[in-house]
Amino acid sequence: MSSIDTGGGDSVHKKGPGVKKAKKLSTRVDMTPMVDLGFLLITFFIFTTTMTTPTTLDLNMPKDIKDPKDQTEAKESGVLSIMLGKADQVYYYEGKLVVDATGNNFKSTTFKGIRDVIIKKKKEVMSRHVHDETCAKTQERAKAKGDPDWEKACDDRDFIVIIKPAADATYKNTVDILDEMTINQVRTYAMVKILPDEVALIKKTEETAGIK
């Protein structure tokens, strides 16, 4: 630390008898307390500051439709239903839920595995895509809007993800799956209420797998 310089005493020479030279006082100040305080304040501000600014995830929900006739119909082959269960488990099936004695298309995975499922399904649906007039219109609209990916604007129009969180799913699971939609650029997805059949299946799977 900066030292206190009391020097100057050595350089005092007596020029002669009776001549007293005033003692030179050093102009150096001890900086130690100031530095101490400075660092104390730095530590305080580092701890109190909030560097992570919160961000937001937009969520748009549809209006509740009373009449089933008004509901949008989806192509069965392009639908992927994802259910969120307890302990961060994810369940999914493609198309319609099939349950019979030999087995069913109801599968379970985790949040790590669901991305590959989504990617695989998306590729599969896109490979079946046939270009038609409505598609051309969609592309034109996207182009007019300035979408740089307008050529791809309608390749995945049949791909729909339905998200159904169960009562045991946490808010984090819900946000994570919505995030997964953004990460994999799923254009059409909906969050709907889970069906009793699915709840029963999840429960059964949880019991066999011993998930608590």
Added chain:
Amino acid sequence: MPSVKLPRKSTDTDMTPFVDVAFLILSFFMLATKFKPPEPVEITTPGSVNSQKLPENNAVMIIVDSSNRVFFSVLSEKDKSKFDAIIQDVNSSQSLGLSNAEMANYRQTFAVGVPFGNLKQLLGLDTKSQEVLKVPGIPVLDSANNQLFWWVAAAKKAFAGEKLNYLIKGDAKSKYPTFEAVISALKRNDEFKYNLVTALDDVPNNSELDLYNRKNLK
């Protein structure tokens, strides 16, 4: 032979640049610091890859904490009269019989986490006592008595003609049914666009979004 005398070197170093840097850092932190607004509960928000910034004014913030309690708060720094409009609307629609002093206290109340029945008690306390008061949260799960609906309706009326954002700040551990009930309270008010408050996460490498960003955000 005369012994070799090594010249004594001073151990003192010049601290000036060090002190300069320290104070530079200090002034940076002082200017960059934004103190956290008081919050009734500690919330750990989940992460998301979305990097959109949070609107901090003209917003209704609905907080769901880790034990599924729901809080309602209004963010309106510029126009404090919105608070009065909201509490007056709630007071009359629920016939709570709040006194003027209690209604004025709503301006200082950061978030309400009590059923209508306990509102008089909450607003009768000063800010310090409100913080320590154990609150049960606004009842939402019973769809016949979703009280959040009334709060949102009052806020919607108070902010009529202006843009109002709906922020939902949920704790990562809170359960989905509460979130669903909050959504349904907003839906019943014909509000379908929400902002979920999240912390920023990195975009996974080579995912479709990553490729899209790399291609288009150059």
